[in-house]
Amino acid sequence: AQKVTQAQTEISVVEKEDVTLDCVYETRDTTYYLFWYKQPPSGELVFLIRRNSFDEQNEISGRYSWNFQKSTSSFNFTITASQVVDSAVYFCALTPLGQGGKLIFGQGTELSVKP
């Protein structure tokens, strides 16, 4: 089975706190791609990061960082020094090989950053 699980439905933090959004995936494929998307209240999904299954290097982009660990099938996302503008729903997604490029999404984590 191919599946993405985001166990945290809602997270609430105060501005400037660090927050980590968890993502665990299941796939039998050896080649696959992982993604994080942000969905602000407007509804459109905004791409944040892509990782392929052969690249386990962690990545940092400004206040955002991602930790990919194949051993635990996890692809966690950390926001450092959160800001009110980070409030949104965040989705982790998996693209397996050979299925037309479809994305398999987790249930999403709603992040609320309070001033």
Place this chain on the structure above:
Amino acid sequence: DGGITQSPKYLFRKEGQNVTLSCEQNLNHDAMYWYRQDPGQGLRLIYYSQIVNDFQKGDIAEGYSVSREKKESFPLTVTSAQKNPTAFYLCATRDGLNTEAFFGQGTRLTVV
């Protein structure tokens, strides 16, 4: 500007009616997708098309139909057979497996 245009933004349907949601792209991407989002849930794939005049069912295709007569367009029809059509519908395009998908702004469909 390059991008994906979905219309209308809001759509109201009476029970028993078919409605068609529009998705147009000028990104020149071959693959196009329709996803459905219900409150508090992730996106689920309805249909996808990797090339003109060809499309495949996704995970929840029952009650929906699509066409792909032009590369730029991938309309979705929600038929009266769809038992619970009230949802947020997102269209996406992609230029290969190792690239990100681009999404439209969505259509919110409500059955009245």
